[in-house]
Amino acid sequence: MIHLLNHRTRLLMNLRLLAMVSLAWLPAVPTLADDIDSVGETVVLFDGDSLDGWVGNEKLWTVEDGQIVGRTNDSDPIEKNTFLVYSGKEFGNFELTLRFKIESGNSGVQYRSTLVDEDKFVVQGYQADIDFANTFAGILYEEGRRGILAKRGERVTIDDDGEKLTKRMGDAQALGNGIHPGQWNDFRIVAKANHLQHYINETLTAEVIDGQTDTAAKSGVIALQLHRGPAMTVRFKDISLRPIQ
Template sequence: MQKSTFLSAWIVSVLFLSINFSQAQSVSKEDGFKRLFNGENLDGWVGNKESYRAENGMIVIDPQGGGGGNLYTEKEYGNFILHFEFQLTPGANNGLGIHAPLEGDAAYVGKELQILDNRAKKYAELEVYQYHGSVYGVIPARRGFLNPVGEWNKQTVIVNHPKIQVILNGETILQGDYLEASKEGTLDHKEHPGLERSSGHIGFLGHGDVVHFRNIRIKELK
């Protein structure tokens, strides 16, 4: 009986330590991260606050027939790790702007990472640099790692100018140097002066479709 009691206590102790270790790891991974979205309103953001709104802990873009425009952080960021989750609707198209000014097309005057429902029939003949996660016009991303439409996706973007990494649902879909990649010209054969920028605003770039975002957190790097 005593042996059984000792064994039970030992198992409980091991489980307790395992749970605490797991929790400690979780806290450690979040050290230094700050919320970009408070879950309640769009304080700290600028731009189109008509098509974009805070709802049930999410940023929702609902352009209702319009282009949707852009929503940017008030603050500018240089090197960073950005975590966020997104939920696509059928055929949805959006973008993540980085190092962007508040005026002009962020895909060129800053950089745009595609946020896109790749599986939609209307996107059957995209250029390689237009698929989800790609640095638009510059570096193509690997495909096949988006969750089905309607499910949430987790994405991490790590920027250490001029290097960038995009991790989608635990898989690295893009890793490269956008200045090196464009040295002999960009894939879309257009000028991208924003590739030289090492800081700017982070934003969601509307293209007329409904998309949901949540759990947006950032850690600035030196």
């Protein structure tokens, strides 16, 4: 009887040791941008509970029901566009995915951008546009710099002198019909070298090859926009990023 108990004890100890060794070989799942450096690993930029890793005007940005909510009001309007900036890390080549719901006004997702005013949370750079009127949603706009680089349905190549060659890849109105203001939509942004693509609900809405080397950004911050003007509300969730080569 004693011999049998000792055998069982040794067996349990060996199984526990084997489990510990096996777990040690499992890859860690990254949840913070500081934890990720290798290509192909996905990082969650918003934990669903807090604005950890983000900086912005605390009066304008909150977390509600697992969503980042940006909200302005007419009684205390903002004087200029302001942003919630992801401060954990800057990114170069990546695939960024998120869900958005805009209930009024104009917003956007900044990428490869530069924080130019730390006190008022102002950034400049590439923007994947979002608007409730559904006029600009999906376009590629460069905030604070060159303006609209590609309208919805356009594939644009910019040469080193800033000249544009524009080709039509789809009808702007038809593409807009696949975007749903006031409802949740999927946004996917792909930035690889000087090739930039915007997808809403898995449909390509705008594409740019930015060959203007003195201006084209190779990396920068991710940020979310609140646009000056009438009161507005925009919501974001499920924000994640996968570095690519």
